[in-house]
Amino acid sequence: MPARVTEVKCKRCRTVLFTEEATPLLSAHGEIRNTSENLPCTANGSEPPCLYISTDTVPDWIKECINKELWTKGKINCQNCKSRLGSFNFVNEIKCECGECPVPPIRIIRSKVDRPADSLRNSIV
Numbered sequence: 001m002p003a004r005v006t007e008v009k010c011k012r013c014r015t016v017l018f019t020e021e022a023t024p025l026l027s028a029h030g031e032i033r034n035t036s037e038n039l040p041c042t043a044n045g046s047e048p049p050c051l052y053i054s055t056d057t058v059p060d061w062i063k064e065c066i067n068k069e070l071w072t073k074g075k076i077n078c079q080n081c082k083s084r085l086g087s088f089n090f091v092n093e094i095k096c097e098c099g100e101c102p103v104p105p106i107r108i109i110r111s112k113v114d115r116p117a118d119s120l121r122n123s124i125v
């Protein structure tokens with residue numbers, strides 16, 4: 001089976017930010033999201049506004065942003081068009097919507113990126 005490469009792009013300038021193979025996008029509970037899965041925090045059917053990245057798989061350019069802020073907190077901007085894509089926070093623990101789990105420290109704002117899984121989902125529904 002050929003490797004499926006799912007590129008996540010900046011919605012504004014279409015620059016490829018990372019691939020989901022190298023950098024899986026996680027739910028607030030730190031699980032890898034599959035489009036059809038009903039995870040606790042998405043039980044009401046609405047898509048969560050944010051996706052999360054584990055520090056183990058964070059792409060180098062985001063790691064550089066984090067290094068610049070000495071692993072405290074800050075914003076993640078597109079390296080090309082500077083549009084804001086997300087943020088990171090290693091200082092405060094943030095809980096997920098159901099209040100059960102601390103969310104992963106790196107978050108990506110879903111509406112700012114173009115994600116193949118999301119367009120696929122829309123075409124099925």
Ligand SMILES: [Zn+2]
Pocket residue numbers: 010011012013014015078079080081082083
């Ligand atoms: Zn961009």
Ligand SMILES: [Zn+2]
Pocket residue numbers: 028029040041096097098099100101
């Ligand atoms: Zn939750």
